[in-house]
Amino acid sequence: MAFAIRERRQDVVAVLALTGELDMASAPVFQEHVDALVAAGKVQILVDVAELSFCDSAGLNAFIRGDRLSAAEGGWLRLTGAQGHVARVIELSGLHEVLTYRPEDDEALRQRAADPNSLGSG
Amino acid sequence: MGESGQAPRIAPLVAPSPLLTEAIDPDRVTELRHILAERLHAAGLIGQPLDDFVLAVNELLTNVVRHGGGSGRLQVWRDGPAVACEVSDRGPGLGAEHLGRHDRPAPGTVGGWGLWLANRLSDSMAVWTSPAGTTVRLTATLPQQVPAARDPIE
Numbered sequence: 001m002a003f004a005i006r007e008r009r010q011d012v013v014a015v016l017a018l019t020g021e022l023d024m025a026s027a028p029v030f031q032e033h034v035d036a037l038v039a040a041g042k043v044q045i046l047v048d049v050a051e052l053s054f055c056d057s058a059g060l061n062a063f064i065r066g067d068r069l070s071a072a073e074g075g076w077l078r079l080t081g082a083q084g085h086v087a088r089v090i091e092l093s094g095l096h097e098v099l100t101y102r103p104e105d106d107e108a109l110r111q112r113a114a115d116p117n118s119l120g121s122g
Numbered sequence: 123m124g125e126s127g128q129a130p131r132i133a134p135l136v137a138p139s140p141l142l143t144e145a146i147d148p149d150r151v152t153e154l155r156h157i158l159a160e161r162l163h164a165a166g167l168i169g170q171p172l173d174d175f176v177l178a179v180n181e182l183l184t185n186v187v188r189h190g191g192g193s194g195r196l197q198v199w200r201d202g203p204a205v206a207c208e209v210s211d212r213g214p215g216l217g218a219e220h221l222g223r224h225d226r227p228a229p230g231t232v233g234g235w236g237l238w239l240a241n242r243l244s245d246s247m248a249v250w251t252s253p254a255g256t257t258v259r260l261t262a263t264l265p266q267q268v269p270a271a272r273d274p275i276e
Contacts, residue, residue, distance in 0.1 A: 024184045025152050056180050057235035064232050085173040092242060094229030 001053060005033050013044045019051040022059035030059075034066040034077065043075025046101055050081030055089050063099055139200035141165055146194040146209070148187045154196060155180050158207075161198060165205055166264045174243040175205070175262040181236040182209035182258050189213060190256055204245065204261045212255040221249060 003026035006017040014037050022030060037045060045066065049055070067077040078101035082090050090096050142161045144154055159176045167175060179196075186194040190211030197208045220237055227234040241247045244260040251257075 021152065023152055023155070023180065024187065025149075054177075056177055056184065057239055058184060060235055061232050064230055067230075068232075085170070085177070088170070088173075089177065089239070092226075092239070093235060094226060098230045 003029060005030065007033075010046070012042075013046050014042045015046045015048060017048040017051065019053075021054035022052055022062070023054065023056050024058040027058040027062040030062050031065060034062075034069065038069050038073055038075070041073075043070040043073040045070055045075065045077040047077060047079050048081050049079055049086055049090075050083055052082075052086050053084075055086045060089070060093050060095055063095065067099060140197070141200060141205065142196065142198040144196045146183055146186050146196055146211070148192050151180070151183045151187060154183060158196070158198065162205060162262075165200060167205060167262060168265065171262060171265070175207070175260070178240040178243040178260050178262075179207050179209065181240040182207075182260070185209075185236050185258075186211040186213070189216075194255075201261065203266075204263045206259060206261045208257060208259045210255060210257040215253045216249065216251040216256055221251070 001020040003018070003020035003022060006019070008015050008017070016030075016033065018030070020026070034045060037043070047063065047066075052059075063077065063079060070077050077099065079090065079095075079099045080101040082096075087096075090099075141164075142158065144150075144157065146154065155176060158179055159172065162172055162175060183196065186192070186209060190213030194209060194211035194213075197210075199206055224238075224241065226238060226242075240258070240260060245263050246259075246261045248259045249256065
């Protein structure tokens, strides 16, 4: 299935629902989307990967870059909904330890976003 | 040459059984991955081992495009109880920093994931590299075939 991004807003958070396969061909499309969000000041980004059927190292790198980019502006990028082999790759890489969205972290993430100088747990 | 005048016949104990030979092209990585998955499935690899091996080989294809000069060759064959997959390029070769490294990159590191995933998600990985190019061979063990039931001998 071709790669696609659907974006919706949830309060101040931009939710990106990914479908299809995230690889070296599609990762630049995702990166451009994240770059544009951050450039527009939308730096709290939740990536819903429930409908993502494939994710390789190019996808992992794109998630990590996106988090660094938004964190530099006081925001964050987190992942939610990983299933099947995508969940396996995210766990093997240890990325779930740093980029998994947890509702209990929500407040800390919001505080960090509100005050980039605070020491959030995210 | 033997006295009989016939050349000695040299054959491998198990003749390689080719499953796929394809040229690697920067625009074909996704397509090649789909073809590969189909052939491996037809050869008997299923479920998580299939997904793992397809991702492992995908990382080698990505490396060819990113670091190996952009083009190369993908070969897949049946090797006894396993499938083997070899990816070759004519790039500048892998630096020592890429070899002999088995530790997982730190979570959140950009880069360094490709060969680590290829090694982690295959049963064996061998690398030949020089300034004239790189070849990486991965294998995955096929699930044991259940022998077809035989009719009882009357």
